[in-house]
Amino acid sequence: MSAAGPLFEVFFVLCAAGALAAFLVPARATPLVLSAIGSLAALIILVTSAVLLIGDGGFRVELWPVLSLGTLTLSADRFSSLFLFVSGLVFLPVSLFSAVYLLKFVTHHELRYFSVLYHALFASIVLVLIAADAISFLVAWELVSIATYLLVTYEYERDESAHAGFVMLAMSEAGTIAVAIAFIILSGTSPTLDFTGMRSNAGTAGEGLRWAVFLLSFFGFAVKAGLVPLNSWLPLAHPVAPTNVSALLSAVIVNLGIYGIVRVNFDLMPATAPSAGLIVLVIGSFSALVGILYATIQAEMKRLLAHSTIENMGIIAAGLGAAMVFLATDHEIVAGIALIAALYHLVNHSVYKALLFIGTGAVEAGTGTRDLDRLGGIVRRMPWTSGFFLVGVLSISALPPFNGFVSEWLTLQTILRSALLASTSVKIIFAIAGALLALTAGLAVTCFAKVFAMGFLGMARSKGAGQAVEAHPAMRVALGFLAATCLLLGILPTYVLPFVDRATAPFTHRSVIAALVPPFFDVTAQQQEKVPSAFLGEFHDLGAQVGNALPGRGLIVLHRGEERNPVVFAMSTFYMFFMLALLLIVTFIVFRLLTRHRTLSQGAAWDGGLRRLWPGITYTATGFSNPVRVVFQVLLRPASVADNTEAVARHFRTAIRREYTESHIVDRLVLGPPVDALGIAARVVRRMHVGNVNAYAAYVLIALLLVLIAGVGLL
Amino acid sequence: MANWVLRGLRTGIKTSPYPKRGDEAVGVSPGRPSAPLSRTNDAVAALVERCPTNAIIPHDGGVAIDHGRCVHCFRCQGDTAESGVPWESGYEWAAVPDAIARARAKLDRAFGRSLHLRFVDAGACGACVSEARQLNNPYYNLHRLGFFITPTPRNADILLIAGPISDAMGLPLRKAYEALPTPKRVVAIGTCAISGGVFGPSFACAGGAADLLPVDVVVPGCPPPPLAILHGLLTVVERKPPSPLISLPGQAGPT
Amino acid sequence: MNALKMTIPELANEVQPSTNIVDRCDARWKGQAAARLDRTGKTCRIECAGADLVALCEWLTDEEGYAFATLVVEESAKHTWLLTYVFYREATPPWVYVEITLDRHETSVPSLVGLAQGPSVDWHEREAEDLFGLSFEGHPRLGEFVLHEDWPDGVNPMRRNFDPRMRLERREAGPAWQPPTVVVAPGSFAMPVGPIFSDFAESAHFLLETVGEDVIHTIPRFFYKYRGVEKIAEGLPVDRVLLLAERFSGTAAFAHGLAFCQAVEAIDDVAVPARAGALRVLFAELERLRHHAATIAGICNSTALAIATSQAALIEEDLLRLTCEIARHRYLFGVVVPGGVTCDVTEAQCRRLETALADVADRLSNLHRMLRYSSSFLDRLEEVGFVSRGAAICYGIVGPVARASGIACDLRKLHPYAAYHSVDFAVPVERDGDGYARLRLFFHEAEQSASIVRRFVTALPEGAIRAEPVTHRAGAALAAVEAPSGAAFHWVRLREDGTVVRFRVTPPAFANWHAFHLAAENFAFQDFPIILASFGLSNAECDR
Known part of the structure; x- marks a missing residue:
């Protein structure tokens, strides 16, 4: 037993203390106290998870037995620890950010209430991740759902937040019920709600039961992860939630859905046939595409980021699906790489999405708006925020050398490894999924180029943007921390992937890190592994040069194949970063040398001879993404357009009003019909309520009669 | 598309020989008034009168033509030396102020x-x-x-x-x-x-x-x-x- | 535009029985308006009070089927205002002048823009408001039209007491100045085009209101090239104003010179010799042919069809050279004078014209045929820049643009001048109203022009090319000429000494640019140059 146990105790005590402290300090001090205790708790979680990931010991505490259903157990394996680490990584800057951000609520809202919920949320998230039996898992899961709901609807006086909260809670509850049923099925004939017991039950379960468990649990967890078609709550909840809660929603809470999917499909009940994996893969790729399409056409930053979360969850799910298929077809190494890619993407997504949400919060604080159509030009007034935001934009656009690139590249590469699979139809599905993901990656660049170009560059399109003020230092520290993490995760993946591998190795029954990040410099490892000579000939020199100076596993992410084909894919963001920096510096020096005799004169931008430029003639975010809207109009019909013309003196138009009505494809095609059907059914049922005592008496009699008939029939 | 290419090729080369040689084609330039040597004072006065834009200036016993004012109205054009100014052909008119x-x-x-x-x-x-x-x-x-x-x-x-x-x-x-x-x-x-x-x-x-x-x-x-x-x-x-x-x-x- | 379409009477279908307009006017407007025919019998003058103006004009346009031609504002020496609203139609008499007189201090006139054909009067009223300081009651959009935002307030350059040689101190436009826009949509913005374009284009400014690639609405802005021709002309002798009339729009110099000369001839009562009349037709058609070739080249260029552009440009340059060879000047400057023309055509030149134009016609029809079979080219033109027939009537569009929208109106037929009565030619009409319809129309008209010239050169009447000089008289006259891009109306008032008191030009581009925004609605941004080119208009002609 490692130090993890006491650390967890300290963490829970801190959370409780944080919740209590809110009642002891004045309202103005609440944000600061929340921030301090939240950061401390996050730090403890970071340390705990690091201890668990690095060390060999696990953590397991058996609490008390419940009836005959088993014992309530808390346990943290390395896989849980990875999620714990991510949660800590996000909670730390979010808590910092909250210290300043929450001040805006001081006068109008009850901050004590927020503080209790915030710490309760953190505690219940940790609880979900370390629950080792169905009961504690479900209880913690419900706590997360409820805390999230209350936090999202924190500004309860707004109509849209009530609606968003309701949709979120309803979907979340449906998911919980599905997961609970899945667990009951999995507990099987020998009723045990302990995960260990379920694991052994799953091994003996029949095909039908396995499918039931897979579908129900996938449904339940997909709701949390926001996968299409269960994504409706995400774009509703994010814009109405306070920004720090939005950051937690997208960077921590959706991760729990992925946690659940992996826990069930890799740990409790590993897939034996590729079909389940294919479903996850297909749903993941479609989520990615639908998510990014809607993100691209959004102009409201938080809604845009929410749609982008759907996209990223889709990419992660696609990676998981691929891993499931590879695992079911006994390609353990590729399965391991796919799983690592998916989880690494999860880590990266959490970091850059938290960065982008906090950045959005900083922008909103500085300008008073999150509408890209009303922003613009703030890079000059908020240079720090803009710089850090740019890092987030580059990361989420999957551009090297930032972190998003590494994991998206790995995901795509493993999906391309479908060549290994025997079945042609599976190969075709993989090919389509790969194409969808590639399209997604392209659109993501468009989408976030728009965010930065329209929101931060150009001319200010509103008074607020014109008078933007730089974010508070605390916000900048939070942003800077996340931006630095993005860069580090980007250029040093080879130092992070081994830890991810340690988390996933039990699921794929072997460590694949040697096949992904080869031990160039570790001589002993080299001796243990049979390294093909062709491979060494190609890569040893390059690795050795750096390896003498730097410890660790080298700087190249590389999948090593057979002797015949030693390198399947290889990439080094570190070298890219190095070369990029070198090129920039050399170019700068050469340019300066070449032009040192020239004088530089600056003139105004060429305006075609107009009297002056004004913000109304600069491209807006909506305008920038309109071609995407038009191209995909046929496919998605993302909006209906209504033109309304006003005229005076019969012929002179004073206004042409164009209104867009957004309608999400999922709402239109998947959720719409059942909701409409329910509405019709409800109207039919409502007719029974005639308000006449005699009628109700008749209902009672008829019901009694039916029961009697049924009883007689049974007897 | 090939159709268009063919049409273009069939049209042949139309390029003007200028500036290597002078372009002799008819109608490339309307020409402009030139200044004849000498005239009687009456003829000068009549010519000056005839120009609506004061492009004809009395000069040294004859007239000078200010091309910067001439609008090619042809009103000074005449067949004989006395009734008008002769028009010269050509087009190399660019000047440095x-x-x-x-x-x-x-x-x-x-x-x-x-x-x-x-x-x-x-x-x-x-x-x-x-x-x-x-x-x-x-x-x-x-x-x-x-x-x-x-x-x-x-x-x-x-x-x-x-x-x-x-x-x-x-x-x-x-x-x-x-x-x-x-x-x-x-x-x-x-x-x-x-x-x-x-x-x-x-x-x-x-x-x-x-x-x-x-x-x-x-x-x-x-x-x-x-x-x-x-x-x-x-x-x-x-x-x-x-x-x-x-x-x-x-x-x-x-x- | 659908709403607009329904409110517009289909004029050509309801031709009135040609009883006397004077009688009908007297019957309808007894005691309110006095109508009389002038001595030629071609013009009916109706004098009315300002209060009856709107109802009378509505009667003229909606019931009598007249179309608005121009508004002539004159400030007399006694500082009274005379406003002449000119209407025309294919009937006898073809011209109706509605005249109202205002006292010197009375600067308020009821606006006609609320009528079904209101838009055709719109720009005339805005122009008069800017230049004369008249105010048109009920007009929703006055100010900042001809004179831009830096023009000092309260200075009206067309007023008698304004010195045309005076250089004014311009005022600084306020920092908040920006053109008004009408589109209200989330994320909408405006794309400015011009005033300096990226090619050899004339100056004008277009604000394309868009939500991205789709342009919803276009706001054109003209008069960047306003040179005050009408004001400069005042007080100058006829032969000096002729230079202005020719040169304010160099690509239609002959047509405008001709219109001016015809107005002067009408005042002075000069009979133009038969040969001169024939030569005028010949030169006018030569100009039209060249203008249309240039427009076709412009349309091809706007679709980036390189070889077609070159072919059309070759035709254009060949016509320029031919014109220079026949008439001394590439743009027919200095050819037309009051009483005739200054340059004759020899027998040899006739033969030259005949063969050269046969060749040009041949090449044009060849080009047209090849364009018709280039689907990528047609895709860019079809259903682009649509102008409905109703809108064309409503806005008083003239010339090829109107004829491409199904309005068979051509002053050469409607009111034959020069020697047009002696030649039989077709007026092509297209009904589609889109860019392709206009292109077809330009080709067909060019064909007709070539054939008119070829028929004239075989049978030119003998005789003088210029009438004997006569003394000028005092008076005013309106001349109407079908310029290459449509109907041009020149109103000239002379003093006894032959100086011009008022020179009012209503060029076709003025009417057609006004309607341009109808065609530039709900299109993709890349179609804008095509719509622009398919109108074949000159800004210099509009701005004057």
């Missing part, structure tokens, strides 16, 4: 072989615009001589101005001039852009481009035919010598 010539005796060789130009219509009647546009057609094919049209003055070396500079175009024109990187040259084409022509100066327009900007080369004519504009551009890069803006009596005009 005196002020510039003094300030910069020689246009420095700042430009390489290829030049980019930006055209600004500052109230031109449309004929100058049309003639400038003809430079793009297969006959004149401006590009073969290393001149290119650029959409933005930011990339341009030469500003080509037509029109008397209407007031509303004054600001855009100045902006365009300022947007041109140095070294830059201004070529004013057409009588309007040199002297205001029949329009200016007035309440609505200036009396030519020189009122607003330093003009390096002027191309007189109403409108100057494409070859004259070409001569103007070649004058900027000193591939052709300029002509005088005012034909004095006894001076042989260019052929």
